[in-house]
Amino acid sequence: MTSRTEAGTAVQAATPAPAARPAPLISFRDVRQVFRLSGKGDGSAARNRELVALQDVNVDIQAGQFVALVGASGCGKTTMLNMLAGLVEPTHGEVLLDGRAPRLPNMDIGYMFARDALLPWRTARKNVELPLETRGWGRKERRERAEEMLELVGLKGRESQYRLQLSQGMRQRVALARTLAPDPSLLLMDEPFAALDARTKLTLQAEFLRIWENNQNGDRRKTVIFVTHDLQEAVLLADRVIVMLPHPGRIAEDRVIDLPRPRAELLGELQFTKEFQDITHGLFERLEGAIGDRGADAAKQGETTTP
Amino acid sequence: MTTITETARPVPQPAAQDKSAERPAKRPKFWQTRAFIITARLVICAAFLVLWEVASRREWVDPMLFGNPTGVWTAMVEYLPSERSLASLEATGGAVGVSFVIGSVSGTLAGLVLGLSPVVNGVFGPFLAPINSVPRIALAPLFIAWFGLTMTSKVVLAVSIVFFILAENARSAVWSVDADLMTMARVVGLKRAALLWKVVLPSAVPTMFAGLRLTFTYALLGVVASEMVAATGGLGQDIVLYSSSYQINTVFAILVELMVIAVVVNWIFNLVERRLLVWQET
Numbered sequence: 242m243t244s245r246t247e248a249g250t251a252v253q254a255a256t257p258a259p260a261a262r263p264a265p266l267i268s269f270r271d272v273r274q275v276f277r278l279s280g281k282g283d284g285s286a287a288r289n290r291e292l293v294a295l296q297d298v299n300v301d302i303q304a305g306q307f308v309a310l311v312g313a314s315g316c317g318k319t320t321m322l323n324m325l326a327g328l329v330e331p332t333h334g335e336v337l338l339d340g341r342a343p344r345l346p347n348m349d350i351g352y353m354f355a356r357d358a359l360l361p362w363r364t365a366r367k368n369v370e371l372p373l374e375t376r377g378w379g380r381k382e383r384r385e386r387a388e389e390m391l392e393l394v395g396l397k398g399r400e401s402q403y404r405l406q407l408s409q410g411m412r413q414r415v416a417l418a419r420t421l422a423p424d425p426s427l428l429l430m431d432e433p434f435a436a437l438d439a440r441t442k443l444t445l446q447a448e449f450l451r452i453w454e455n456n457q458n459g460d461r462r463k464t465v466i467f468v469t470h471d472l473q474e475a476v477l478l479a480d481r482v483i484v485m486l487p488h489p490g491r492i493a494e495d496r497v498i499d500l501p502r503p504r505a506e507l508l509g510e511l512q513f514t515k516e517f518q519d520i521t522h523g524l525f526e527r528l529e530g531a532i533g534d535r536g537a538d539a540a541k542q543g544e545t546t547t548p
Numbered sequence: 549m550t551t552i553t554e555t556a557r558p559v560p561q562p563a564a565q566d567k568s569a570e571r572p573a574k575r576p577k578f579w580q581t582r583a584f585i586i587t588a589r590l591v592i593c594a595a596f597l598v599l600w601e602v603a604s605r606r607e608w609v610d611p612m613l614f615g616n617p618t619g620v621w622t623a624m625v626e627y628l629p630s631e632r633s634l635a636s637l638e639a640t641g642g643a644v645g646v647s648f649v650i651g652s653v654s655g656t657l658a659g660l661v662l663g664l665s666p667v668v669n670g671v672f673g674p675f676l677a678p679i680n681s682v683p684r685i686a687l688a689p690l691f692i693a694w695f696g697l698t699m700t701s702k703v704v705l706a707v708s709i710v711f712f713i714l715a716e717n718a719r720s721a722v723w724s725v726d727a728d729l730m731t732m733a734r735v736v737g738l739k740r741a742a743l744l745w746k747v748v749l750p751s752a753v754p755t756m757f758a759g760l761r762l763t764f765t766y767a768l769l770g771v772v773a774s775e776m777v778a779a780t781g782g783l784g785q786d787i788v789l790y791s792s793s794y795q796i797n798t799v800f801a802i803l804v805e806l807m808v809i810a811v812v813v814n815w816i817f818n819l820v821e822r823r824l825l826v827w828q829e830t
Contacts (some may be wrong), residue, residue, distance in 0.1 A: 326735050346737035358732035361828045362750045371746070375737035403827040 248394055264340070265301035266427070267325065270336035274490075276318055293489035294320045298334070300483065300492065304426075305461035307453070309482045310468045311528065317490025320467040322429045325466065326352050338427075348376055351425035355432040357412040359404045363392060365415045366400040372423045390418035394448060410441040417449060428453075430467045434474070441509035442474075443508060450478055451505035472528060476500075476521050477508060484528050494527045496520075510531040612794050619797035620804070627798050630785075637805070639782040640771055648767040650703065651710025652760055658711070659718025660752075662745070669719070676719075680712040684770065690776040695778040697780045706770030710763040716753035717759030732829060754825060761817045765810060772806070 252453060295317040298493040302308050310318040323329040324336045327345035327359035336343060359368050369376075378386070391400055394414040413433060420428065433449075434442045452461060461533075469475050475482045476498055484494035498520060504511060511517050559696075578584055597617045603609050604616035611619075627633050662669045688705050694700035725748055733747045775784025783802055790798040 273707065328731065329736070345734060346739075347735060352732070354728060354732065356728050358726075358728045360729065360747065360750070362753075362825075372736045374746075375742070403829075405828065405830045431788075477642040 249343065259428070265305035266339060267300070267302040267338045267466075269298045269300045269321070269324075269334070270325070270337070272321075272331045272336060274317065274324075274329070274459075275332045275334040295331070296489035298489045298490075298492055300495070302464065302466070304464050307462070307465040307467065307478065307480045309473040309479035310466065310471065310485060311472050311482055311524070312485030313470060313528075315487035315490065316485040316486055317487075319431050319484070320490070322352070322431050322466060322468055325427070325546060326350055326429055346375070348423070349426045350429060351423065351427070352429045352432065353420040353433045355435050357416040359412055359415055359419075361404040364385065364401045364403055365396060365411075365418075368404075368415055369419045371424050372419060376423050378527035387418070388420055390422045393421075393452060394418045403476050410437055410445065413437060413445060414448075415443070421452065426463055428465045428467075430461050430465065432469050433467075435469065435471070446478060446504050447475065447508045450503075450508065454503040454505055463476055472521055472524055473512065474519060477504070482524060484524055486528075493523060496524065527543070578670070581827040582675060593601055613796060615796035615800055619631075620800040623795075623797040624744050624800040624804065625750055627801055636783050636786050639699065640775065640784065641701070642763075643771045644706065644767050646699070647703040647706035647710060649766065650762055651707040652714050652763060654707075655711040655714030655763075656718045656756060660722060660749075663719040664724025664748070673719075674715055679772060681718065684709045685773045685777075688774045691774070692778050692802065693713060699706070702771045702774040702779065702782070705774040706767045709766045709770045712767060713763050714756075714759050718752065718756055721755035721759075722748055724755070725751045757821050757824070758815075760783060761814065761821075764817070768806065 272295055273293070276292045276294055278290040278292055296318075298321070310321060312318050316502065320329055324331060325338055325343050327343040327347060330342075338347075359365075359531075360371070365369070366384070366387045369390050370383040373383040373386060388397075391397060391414075394417050396411060396414055396418070397444060399407065399411065404415075406413065413436070418431070420430075434445050453465065458461060465479075467475070467479060472482075479498055481495070482495050483492055485491065486493045486495070500511065500516065500520075503508075595810075600614075601617050602615055604611045604619075662673055683703060687708065688701075691701040691704045695704060729747055729751065733743055737747055771782070772784035772787075777780035777790050779785045784805060787799055787802050790802070
């Protein structure tokens with residue numbers, strides 16, 4: 242492991258130089274994240290293993306952008322989301338959200354998980370109301386908002402059903418409604434559609450995109466950080482795709498996707514256009530090529546042993 | 549927003565009908581029917597009672613020691629409504645009720661505190677398992693010596709069983725709250741009391757309920773055992789008394805009574821549980 246004394250000398254090539262743009266909403270500066278794995282103690286070498294989850298991450302994200310983080314598991318994408326939510330603090334470097342270190346809880350954030358994380362003892366409607374409760378909404382407003390949101394995600398008539406009575410896809414819809422209900426300005430999405438079958442996934446992607454593309458409070462849309470391991474999904478949905486590689490988690494490619502918007506109604510066809518396939522193909526080589534060549538070596542490097 | 553491609557489970561599907569139509573030959577064999585199973589149960593019970601009766605009458609077994617069903621029935625009719633029996637029932641039932649309430653409330657609270665506070669658990673947690681592994685019946689003479697032949701000594705014994713079971717139960721219920729739910733709750737902004745009330749407690753309810761159901765039986769056990777060691781009254785005392793005077797049929801009558809109490813209470817638990825945990829139904 243290279244000991245890094247001079248911050249910022251390493252891989253910055255991938256990050257586009259922040260020109261004379263407005264101050265970014267989000268910036269990661271020289272972020273490095275190390276997790277200690279407690280060894281089982283059967284040999285001295287097995288102890289104190291460190292896992293470098295993120296290495297030299299430098300990213301700026303403008304407000305209103307839809308950014309997808311793509312990569313295999315172990316590349317630190319979820320760690321980046323957790324940093325923005327204030328759940329994890331970087332070991333080194335800094336994460337800025339609106340000029341400050343993220344703190345928990347942040348009422349301007351909506352966080353959606355791969356697993357629905359619905360409270361099973363609450364009905365769909367009461368689940369959607371949960372974030373409104375912590376934001377001090379009145380009973381009547383909560384109820385109206387929750388019903389409105391459930392209708393928006395296509396669950397009208399299911400308001401009083403419990404989690405176990407809903408299908409996987411419906412649960413993710415409720416989770417989506419819950420995430421969107423308090424109208425957060427930043428959406429953190431952690432593989433929100435990964436657990437769904439292909440068909441349901443496409444439907445939900447389109448619905449989410451439609452909601453997002455239609456929702457322009459005044460001048461800009463919500464900022465979205467969308468974590469996924471599915472490259473197609475990333476290119477399909479995002480304005481900008483950041484490709485990450487594991488062991489140690491790092492950024493390999495940062496690319497603007499200039500497919501036309503709004504796309505919600507075109508998702509099905511868009512996948513088969515040459516433009517889309519060219520972009521996806523290029524990024525695929527970057528993603529898989531790097532793993533194929535150096536995956537094994539890099540995997541060893543990622544977990545170092547400190548005696 | 550018109551396209552809903554998924555369907556929920558409770559919605560009846562035409563597909564389900566097709567399926568049964570495809571395989572009409574799949575009728576249950578007669579020994580798989582409900583009627584057969586119930587009949588089998590009744591036959592087995594009746595056969596057992598008849599065998600017992602015959603064995604006792606023909607003196608294959610000593611009727612003095614083993615009684616017989618008709619004798620048990622007579623004992624039930626004569627003894628159970630008697631004043632002595634009702635007084636015993638009241639003594640035992642009262643002690644069980646009091647110890648169940650005290651033990652479950654205090655045990656659950658202690659378990660919640662242990663589960664929520666790593667410090668409290670660090671200090672007291674390690675004592676839980678060793679104390680809980682002491683056979684509590686062995687403490688009955690001690691409690692009787694300390695509190696005399698009173699209801700208190702029965703209650704203390706039963707509480708000492710119920711408390712520790714529920715404390716461990718509630719602690720593990722808190723610990724096993726889904727990590728995803730906790731992360732979600734923190735991001736959403738739930739803190740302290742709200743987090744406890746809206747996430748931790750509701751998700752602990754199913755586990756705690758299973759514990760409560762179990763501990764009622766233990767409360768009954770503790771009280772009856774304490775009465776058997778020494779008491780001024782109660783069903784446990786009666787069992788010892790009638791056993792030592794070879795009134796075996798009366799002993800069986802009391803055992804039946806205890807069983808009925810346990811079954812009825814369990815049935816009440818089922819009702820409450822079903823109301824409380826509607827959301828667990830698919």
